[in-house]
């Protein structure tokens with residue numbers, strides 16, 4: 001009798017998870033757990049595009065060098081080279097899969113698709129689908145996934161922990177359905193593609209980003225986490241206190257958008273010769289300082305000089321959203337603020353997405369491959385999702401022996417009749433306030449110590465609430481988020497320098513040697 005095919009479990013429905021599912025499903029059956037609501041996660045909201053060396057006028061070494069410079073000395077050069085070199089083939093795969101990238105209207109263009117520019121890039125190398133690239137890519141991949149006979153989608157489950165066997169290998173996930181009924185999804189290989197940890201903060205560029213739950217679940221199995229202190233704040237989120245989170249793509253600055261303070265002064269040129277296209281850490285920090293010194297709570301991003309036709313052509317989504325919020329960007333500057341956007345740290349992996357836990361892989365924002373170092377360069381994130389999903393697929397296609405050890409039991413706190421339904425969201429809000437106040441763009445030792453103490457107290461308070469049927473998943477996810485926040489603060493406190501996205505007033509200089517930070521669960525008391 002033919003043995004049953006080993007099963008691959010993929011958790012996460014963004015660009016990384018969907019790409020891996022499609023790349024592996026012809027060889028091994030896949031179960032894909034992804035959120036039911038389309039607004040979850042970050043991929044779908046990515047506007048700008050995907051960076052890759054596509055124009056004959058660009059070259060791989062230039063993209064590598066720009067990435068290393070933006071990463072402020074902390075990138076792993078091998079991971080950078082690997083990603084950049086595999087970029088063009090990954091883009092071609094997307095084109096072949098049917099993604100409708102924006103063509104270059106110029107008949108003399110040396111590459112058929114329009115390439116835009118973003119911060120840190122010395123050349124035009126961002127391929128895009130208007131200003132809604134993530135949506136175009138996700139929709140195309142989802143359509144293919146839905147048609148694939150070997151991909152089983154589960155959108156009815158919340159993953160609340162990973163399963164291990166008695167040999168210490170990852171063996172799938174423990175989930176709850178809407179009625180808090182448990183389901184175990186046992187798998188030979190498990191891949192986390194669950195996104196980053198921007199949801200630890202109050203203000204984010206997407207409505208419902210992850211809060212580091214995937215990173216923490218991996219750490220519970222013994223995975224090493226890396227560079228958690230490098231949380232990226234995108235410089236330009238729409239300042240709209242009454243409205244939903246909305247990103248104003250870096251491509252707006254790439255096409256000529258100017259940042260102005262409340263006196264109408266173009267302040268970025270005072271700080272960096274690259275102006276608005278300096279790497280994100282520098283632009284976000286400068287905007288933050290302008291806001292602290294000003295009175296209006298935001299700066300302006302002005303694109304009027306491009307003219308209405310060009311604005312309509314390049315930025316239809318941004319134009320429509322801003323109009324819906326009564327801001328006509330063809331006639332007035334856009335009020336913008338920095339907001340939490342991307343986690344450069346995550347589960348430490350190799351070039352195939354393997355973590356240090358056997359049979360556990362991580363791809364996309366949940367992973368830390370070494371590509372981004374201390375500051376991710378614009379549009380390198382979707383590139384990383386694609387390149388590492390494809391290399392992970394290659395690894396998972398290679399024949400391996402099947403696991404034989406017995407599953408270890410998975411334990412959750414006992415249910416009770418207690419009513420934490422109101423307190424759980426309150427604790428989540430307090431966690432976000434703490435992170436936004438003390439662990440954001442500018443930090444200091446005292447603030448980090450305060451954050452550490454407050455987060456520990458919040459964890460204790462949550463521990464006193466016994467979950468009930470209604471809030472069991474929310475309770476578990478908040479427990480994971482708070483502990484991930486605590487690990488982040490530990491990494492931030494231990495870094496005795498300012499580098500990239502981590503800026504500490506008490507340690508304003510660069511250390512002589514750039515070293516990544518590694519942390520495991522053992523460091524939490």
Ligand code: SIN
Pocket residue numbers: 046047048049247248249250251342377378379380381
């Ligand atoms: C943007 O369009 O500015 C976001 C793209 C990215 O984060 O790389």
